[in-house]
Amino acid sequence: MSTNGDSLLACALQDDRFLVMEDYQCATARWCPGCGDHAVLTAFLRLLEEEQLKPEDTVFVSGIGCSSRFPHYTNTNGFHSLHGRALPVATGIKLERPDLHVFVVMGDGDCCSIGGNHWLHAIRYNMDVLTVLLDNGMYGMTKGQTSPTTPEGFPSNTQPHGSYLRPVNPIAATLGMTNASFVAQTADWIPSHLFETLKAGFHHKGFAFVRILQRCPIWTAHLFEEAVRTPDATEFLVHGDGFWAKSPDDIYRRTVYHDPTDLDMARWRAERTDRIRLGVYYRNTGAPRYDEIRNLPTHSSEEMVEVLGEELDRFAV
Numbered sequence: 594m595s596t597n598g599d600s601l602l603a604c605a606l607q608d609d610r611f612l613v614m615e616d617y618q619c620a621t622a623r624w625c626p627g628c629g630d631h632a633v634l635t636a637f638l639r640l641l642e643e644e645q646l647k648p649e650d651t652v653f654v655s656g657i658g659c660s661s662r663f664p665h666y667t668n669t670n671g672f673h674s675l676h677g678r679a680l681p682v683a684t685g686i687k688l689e690r691p692d693l694h695v696f697v698v699m700g701d702g703d704c705c706s707i708g709g710n711h712w713l714h715a716i717r718y719n720m721d722v723l724t725v726l727l728d729n730g731m732y733g734m735t736k737g738q739t740s741p742t743t744p745e746g747f748p749s750n751t752q753p754h755g756s757y758l759r760p761v762n763p764i765a766a767t768l769g770m771t772n773a774s775f776v777a778q779t780a781d782w783i784p785s786h787l788f789e790t791l792k793a794g795f796h797h798k799g800f801a802f803v804r805i806l807q808r809c810p811i812w813t814a815h816l817f818e819e820a821v822r823t824p825d826a827t828e829f830l831v832h833g834d835g836f837w838a839k840s841p842d843d844i845y846r847r848t849v850y851h852d853p854t855d856l857d858m859a860r861w862r863a864e865r866t867d868r869i870r871l872g873v874y875y876r877n878t879g880a881p882r883y884d885e886i887r888n889l890p891t892h893s894s895e896e897m898v899e900v901l902g903e904e905l906d907r908f909a910v
């Protein structure tokens with residue numbers, strides 16, 4: 594795990610002052626102009642400020658892909674891991690350091706393809722981690738290959754006549770897994786909804802899975818164009834005990850009452866493809882959490898150094 598140097602130290606040394614978004618930002622994000630990742634980063638910086646999370650108590654974990662550059666841009670602890678492996682890394686961190694706020698950022702190839710097995714088991718383990726899937730329907734960093742969420746018929750560099758198969762539905766897949774406890778969907782082009790959804794996921798005690806529909810002007814430029822240009826193409830799931838869409842109300846008028854404790858209805862809505870649905874699909878605050886059940890003892894720094902030393906000695910030549 595790495596920390597981001599001097600600026601983190603500055604935050605840590607002044608932990609009694611009010612931290613602002615700039616305190617949590619590290620380096621200029623180098624995503625393409627117009628990339629939805631910028632909006633997601635801003636929403637996270639806002640969340641860190643509003644919750645006044647200490648940088649030294651916060652970890653961003655990622656895999657490989659455009660969105661996986663996230664840990665480089667947040668002035669917190671960070672772990673830019675291997676392709677598809679963000680979730681087991683985050684699980685290990687949370688087990689050993691339950692006091693940390695752990696965030697996972699993945700792309701669609703990262704999560705739904707090579708990381709698919711980890712994704713399913715992370716849902717079942719239900720550790721207290723906020724996980725976001727930035728879904729642009731394509732492998733972006735590696736130059737436009739079909740991903741598991743590429744729509745059927747959508748051309749790519751690997752399937753130029755159009756994707757052969759129906760795409761994976763990440764919301765339906767998550768809702769179908771044993772012990773799912775928080776499942777939501779939002780979009781990068783509606784900042785207030787994006788922020789409120791992340792906030793709801795952060796406050797959920799358990800594995801919060803948020804799929805973010807993310808624009809990629811390079812490889813899937815028109816994928817969400819209709820939804821962006823036509824507010825009525827989007828429906829917001831609202832509920833008094835769930836999540837209310839706030840400021841979008843005056844533009845996005847299509848809302849539907851949805852009880853987030855109703856798993857069958859959540860699955861039914863997730864399977865429908867007539868329009869985009871944003872909001873909290875499902876929330877179960879009573880689902881068992883592996884980190885609570887297992888209840889690992891925490892170790893002091895000295896104990897950890899001793900154990901690590903013994904382990905390394907086994908391989909010394």
Ligand code: SF4
Nearest residue numbers: 624625628659733809
């Ligand atoms: Fe964003 Fe697409 Fe550029 Fe990647 S290729 S940084 S996803 S716009």
